[in-house]
Amino acid sequence: MRRMPHYKSLDRGPVDFRSRVHRQEGDIMTIAKRQVVSVPQTMRIKNAVDLMVKEGIRRLPVTEPGTRRLIGVVRTRDVLEFLGGGEKFNIVRVKFGGNFLAAVNEPVKLIMERDLTYGTNRMSIAEVARLILDRGVGGVPILNDDKKIVGIVSEHDFLQFIPEVTGAKVSYYMSRHVATAESSFRVLDAARTIVSRGFRRLPVVSGGRLVGIVTTMDILRYLSSNRIFDHMGSEKFEDAMSISVEEIMTREVFKVAPEVDVGEAAGIMHQRGCGGLPVVSGDELVGIITEHDLMRLLV
DSSP states (O other): OOOOTTGGGSSOSHHHHHHHHHHTTTOGGGTSBSSOOOBOTTSBHHHHHHHHHHHTOSEEEEEOTTTOBEEEEEEHHHHHIIIIISTTHHHHHHHHTTBHHHHHTSBGGGTOBOSOOOEETTSOHHHHHHHHHHHTOSEEEEEOTTSBEEEEEEGGGGGGGSOSOOSOBHHHHSBSSOOOEETTOBHHHHHHHHHHHTOSEEEEEETTEEEEEEEHHHHHHHHHSTHHHHTOSSSBHHHHTTSBGGGTSBOSOOOBOTTSBHHHHHHHHHHHTOSEEEEEETTEEEEEEEHHHHHGGGO
């Protein structure tokens, strides 16, 4: 893996990150959220979506009632796959004949991820950062020795360890091949692109100009709202998902220029609570930088 130019010459960066971990006793629980929102596998998918939107979370641990033992995770991606974006939509087509209302009233055990990636409360911050990067996930539950969930961390929690000034530009870490959505795209098309490409967000362009961004959470907010029923001519999911992304996208987009220091980009993401920033040169979209890209600075 390439290293940042000039970064090792600073008194910060990977070396400084490891030293900070030691000062924090190497315990992931110093940054993990201990009040974990979890659900039983019998919760309806619609209720789980409502809860994710209310709490502003992209992953929802599924636990055994009483024991809090982890048995699955429902992610925004799982919901999009189920409701038109990927392989899990076959369940809706075959079992429910494409009926949206019947599908979303099924329990989350139907769509939850069972191949779990998790950390333990004995791991260090650096070890969990490496785990997240190696497995390509956006966050992990933290379990104790009894396999009970005691915390949860996401990529966002690690942004605090990135120095304000690193000496490296956004252009070095950003992704240059950016998948975008035209403002006229259907929400269903955006969902399918997000799922198939493994993204969490799509910049929205009109005439080559950035006009917004649509994220997995934007789509879930739409699914959670009563607005979806205004666009449902029948009970088919495709009807509700045929509106344009312009109707649900986030219009106030935080963005950066390619020459900006990555430390400044990390600060914007941390303060604004966003997981990615479009990179713009003049009026042209030239890339995107995400929390996952910035995690590479820490390991």
